[in-house]
Amino acid sequence: MTKNKNTIEEEEEDNNDELDLYDFLEVISGKIDSVKNQIEERKEDSRQQWQRTKDEVEEQKRLLKIELEKHIHLLSENLKKPNFIRIRDKISFTIGVANTCFSPLIAVRWPHILPIIYTIQAFYFITLRFLIYKQKHWHYFTFDLCYFVNLLTLIYLWILPSSKILFAVCYSLTHGPLALAIVLWKNSLVFHSFDKVTSIFIHMYPPLTMFTLRWILPVDLQLKYYPAIVNTGSKLPMGTSMFYTIIFYLMWQILYYTFIVYGRGHKVASGLRVTSYTWLLNNKKGFVSRLIQKLGFGGPNDGINRYKLFIYFLLQFLFMLISILPVSLLYYQYMYINVIFLCAMFTVSIYNGASFYIDGDIPKDTVDSVRLTKRIHRMSAPTIDWDAEKTLSSVVDIDIDALDAEFERLSVDFKSKMIELRKNPNNMTLRHTLTSTKEALIRIKTWSSLVNTADGLAIMKKSMAKQHEKELLQRKYEVDEILKISKVQSAIDLCFLMDCTGSMREYLHATKTQIYQLTECIRQLYSIKPNLAFVGYRDINENLDKLDFTDDENIFQEFLTKIQAMGGDDTCEDVFSGLETVAQLSWSTPNRLLVHICDAPCHGQDYHEFQGTANDNYLKGDPKNRELSTLMFSIKRLGITYCKIPLNETTKKMFEEFAFVFGSISEIYVSDPTCLIKRIIEKTSSIIQSCIESTISSYRNSNKQIKSYTLFSKEPDWNSLEIYDVNVTEIIPPNTIDDIFHPLLISKTNGKIKIAPNPFAKGSIRFAFYGQYSSDDSPFVDVVFKEFASTDPKANTFIVYQEHLEIQAIAQFLAEQFNAEQQRLFRNFIPIIYADADLIQQTINPLKIYQVERRMHQEWRKWNNNSGGVSxxxxxxxxxxxxxxxxxxxxxxxxxxxxxxxKVDRAYLLTDPALHCNDLLRFRETRTNLGVKGMRQFxxxxxxxxxxxxxxxxxxxxGSNSILLSRSDSLLCNATTKTTDILNVQTTEENNFEPIDKNQLETIENFELC
Ligand SMILES: [Zn+2]
Incomplete structure (x- = not known):
């Protein structure tokens, strides 16, 4: 351009007079160009300037937003504090009660003040509710019609009091859908709950205010402040008022639709936000949802379903239409009908409140209640922290949109966490979560990019199938191993050590005749026969009967037939010889049980209370000089469980001495010879059971080391213990049987714990600690924290704990269903209740994970196990x-x-169940799922x-079961009377499972087994 300009100038100089039109044009165009250029430059400048300003504004906006969020966060943090909650609830209580008492008074005496009171309260309640809901991600609730109507009412009262249209609309909507929502949403008047008082206020106060203005406010004041009322006159023209109401309603509906479905659709769909729409639809027992199911729009409630949405809007519209019909026809025209209507609505809310207090009902609007939180979470379905693979169980299920939404959510999360990390680079927890988020992001990215192409999809399908097959094989192998182990572990050596003198004849006979029941029962229970041995001792120098282990009960029985119960010179017997022989038997299996039945002590003054030689010929002790400790150790060394059946008190001192050397000798209570074998069967099965259990539980972990804790049974001094912040994971309980076949969803909150430094008990796989726990802002409650005993890091991961929780939630759900079934069928049923369990993870040390449960003080029992064992x-x-x-x-x-x-009075409180699932890959971390084979074992x-x-x-x-069935018949003690009884009582256990004391125990057991 500059060059061009120069040329022109040159030409100007050279051919000044030859300046023709062309040149002129040139010049002009040059000038224009330069001006244009200048303009461009200016424009560019201003554009930059504008961009700068825009950036500044954006930056300002961003800062402001951060500031605002910080405030909201601070505020919501404050809202969570117990003190604040207490004050808040006190205020709400006061306002609630005061409102009920004074509002009618004010309405009658100073009607013109009521709108002011309404406005002040509206600001207080709605703002607070928004903030509270915001922190729970429920603030989309506040886009509901109710709030819209409140807003309209406020606009009418303060901005457009002369608008006849707005007045008619407000009157219709407040008396129509707003007031009737009390019935629909089951609002209840419960003063102590801020949430309930707010709900009642939102639905009750606007119609009350409109009523007061219409009927009580004197005409001169109406004219002065609300001219629309006077102008409308005594009749609300039905057609026009309905027309405008519908217009306003549709206005709201469109706004709502645009916002919820388009604007924030992904958030609602991903379950990050709850709206009244998702809430009503997902509340499967709710009226709306059932109606929709009936109309044929059932199916999974995944995010936003257009058809359902349409039906929902249609229903809501119809509801609104019907509810506003009587407004212009009746309420507006006849004061008494209006009064009756408002009173009726108020009465409904009082009634709902009464059922809350009296029935302990959980009405729909109890947003603070735990159950509801769980239910809400259930449908809002935050798939937070599940591994991507977990949610994507098969390629067919992959929802690209959901993946994208998840990706977006994770990236946002990632970004915010990064910012946080920069501020606080030493936060290891944050670093930890960041790494996992990053991995999840990469995973999702790979997934969605692969899934987007047909080839990629095929490859994925193939690799998934392959992986699946591999894992299934692995699991099948594991199950077989476990079952094999459990079979090996159920072999038992059972030795009878019996005093064979004359007084024992009856017991010898009972053993002989009932031994078949024992072998058959054990064979039925564990598919393996017990090895039997017998040692019968008498007095010094009298012969001793010995039969080494055999698995043939015929040999055993024949042997016993030959034994003569005789001899016994003095009272004391040669017990030492018996014990000596026991130690020489060929013990071989993992379970070894010695049952010692006797009615007399051994020789030696240390072992009895007898005086003189009348009862004991060898007061100085064993004539063969055998040492008790040597004998006892030779038995103990063999790993034998020693049980005694003392038939009278004379053996007490002897067994005390024995136990002093041997350690614990447990007693089997036998009331008469006919029950002998039955008791021994019970003992045998419980020994086998616990052996199988400990083996299987140790099989779960390659590393069999147990964490080193010292058990400490006393509760600690809670005041001196440190309080830890924890992350709480709750499992969202399933709603239907179908739900349990998909991974259950979880939700996360925060809590605080105090935990005893030492555990007070150890189970087969876990340690139990005394603890106190507070979730959200509730006061500390006594709980038990359970931690896995194994030191194996694989057994201590979050996912293992989570699976346990999931299993418990499923068992809980099924137990609830079972109880309902029982209740339907039985007069007095005994409910089965699974404890509510949550998972907690210390924030400062994420490796510290516990399952938290309510404390149970009663005696622990186990009724069956996962490999078919039954107690x-x-x-x-x-x-x-x-x-x-x-x-x-x-x-x-x-x-x-x-x-x-x-077992408590009239209920079973259970915990730590296991699940067999035909999908072997489910619950594979916990390794208790033995699949179909496990069910067969049962x-x-x-x-x-x-x-x-x-x-x-x-x-x-x-066939095999019928033999087991006859087991109970053949084992019974009082056969004739009991069997018929069982079949006639309504519930088998109802009269027999009252609080347990020793005397009753006998009847229960007889009843159960005989
Ligand atoms: Zn059955």
Whole structure:
């Protein structure tokens, strides 16, 4: 350009007079160009300037937003504090009660003040509610019609009091959908709850205010402040008022639709935000949802479903239409009808409040209640922190949109965490979570990029199938191993050590005649016969009967037939010879039980209270000079469990001496010879059971080391203990049987704990600590923290704990269903209750994870295990039926086993169940899922009782089971009377499972087994 300009100038100089039009044009165009250039430059400048300003504004906006968020955060943090909550609830209580008492008074005496009171309260309640809901991600609730109507009312009162249209609309909407929502949403008048008082206020106060203005405010004041009322006159023209109401309603509806479905659709769909729409639809027992199901729009409630949304809007519209019909026809025209209507609505809310207090109902608007939180979370479905693979169980299920939404959510999360980390680079927890978020991001990215192409999809499908197959094989192998181990571990050596003098004849006879029941029962329970041995001793120098171990009960019986119960010179017997022989037997299996039945002590003054030689010829002790300690150690060394059946008091001192050397010698209580074998069977099975359990639990972990804790049974001094901040993970309980076959969802909150430094108990796989726990802002409650005992890092991961929690949630859900079924069928049923359990993770040390549960003080029992073992001494027909029923109700896909916990007055409180699931890859971390084989193990030993038959579940009467069934008959002590009784009582256990004391224990056991 400059060059061009120069040329022109040159030409000007050279040919000044030849300046023709062309040149002129040139010049002009040059000038224009330069001007244009200047303009461009200026424009560029201003554009930059503008950009700068814009950036500045953006920056300002951003800073402001951060500032605002900080304030909201601070405020919400404050809102969470107990003190604040207490003050808040006190205020709400006061306002609630004062409102009910004074509002009518003010309305009558100073009606013109009521709008002011309404406005002040509206600001207080709605702002606070928004903030509270915001922190729970429920603030989309505040886009509901109710708030819109409140807003309209405020606009009418303060901005457009002369608008006839707005007046009509406000009158219709406040008296229509707003007031009736009390019925629909079951609002209840519960003064102590801020949330409930707010709800009542939002629905009740606007119609009350409108009513007061219409009917009570004197005409001169109406004219002065609210001219629209006077102008409208005594009749609300129905057509126009309905028309405008509908217009306003649709206005709201469109806004709502645009915002919820388009604007923030992804957030609602991903479940990050809850709206009244998702809430009503997902509340499966709710009216709306049921209606929609009936209309044929059922199906999974995944995010926003256009059809359902449409139906929902239509229903809401109809509801609004019907509710505003009587407004212009009746309420506006007749004061008394208006009064009656408002009173009726208020009465409904009082009634709902009454059911809250009296029935302990949980009405829909109890947003503070835990259950509801869980339910809300359930449908808002935050798939937070689940591994991407977990949610994407098969390629067919992959939802690209959901992946994208998740990706977006994670990236936002990632960014904010990065900022936080920069501020605080030493926060290891944050670093930890960041790494995992990053991994998840990469994973999702890979997934979605692969899934987007057909080839990629095929590759993924193939690799997934391959992986799946590999894992399944691995699991099958594990299950087989576990079952094999459990079979090996159920072999038992059972030795009878019996005093064979004349007085013992009856017991010898009982052993001889009933031994078949024992072998058969053990064979049924553990598919392996016990090895039997017998040592019968008499007095010094009298002969001793010895039969080494055999698994043939015929040989055993024949041997016993030959034994003569005779001899016994003095009272004392040669017990030492018996013990000596026991130590020489060929003990070989993992379980070794010695049952010592006697009615007299051994020789020696140390072992009895007898005086003189009348009862004991060898007061100085064993004539053969054998040492008690040597004898005892030779038995102890063999790993034998020593049980005594003393038939009278004379042996007491002897066993005390024995126990002093041997350690614990447990006693089997036998009231008469006919019950002898039955008691021994119980003992045998419990020994086998616990052996299997400890082996299986140690099989779970390659590393068999146990954490080194010293047990300390006393509760600590809570005041001196440090308080830790923890992250709380809750499992969202399933809603339907179908839900349990998908990974359950979780939600996260915060809490605080205090924990005893030492555990007070150790179970087969866990340590239990005394603790106190507070979630959100509730006061500390006594709980138990459970931590895995194994030192294996693989057994201590979050995912293992989470699976346990998930299993418990499923068992809890099934137990609830089972109880409902029981309640339907039985007069007095005994509910099965699974403890509510959460997972907590210390924020300062994420490796410290515990399962937290309510404390149970009663004696711990175990009714069955996951490899078909069933406790005979704690046999419960109801619990056995429960396991059977879970199999039935899930169509054989799943079964709850490992039933353990405590039996309290009229309820079973259970915990730590195991699940067999036909999908072996489910619950694989916990390794208790033995799949179909595990279920088969259960049925091998399950005897269908009358509880099963009353529940109408198919009885399993296979050949082997019928033998087991006859087990109970053959074992009974008072056979004739009891069997018929069982079949006639309504619930098997109802009269027999009252609080347990020793005397009753006998009846229960008889009842259960005989
Ligand atoms: Zn059954």
């Amino acid at each position: 005979l001494s704690e046999y419960s027909t109801i619990l056995q039926a429960f396991s059977h029923w879970t199999y039935h109700i899930t169509s054989g896909r799943l079964m709850v086993v490992d039933l353990q916990g405590v 049925f091998r030993t399950h005897v269908c009782s009358d509880v099963c038959s009353k529940l109408n579940i198919p009885m399993l009467n296979t």
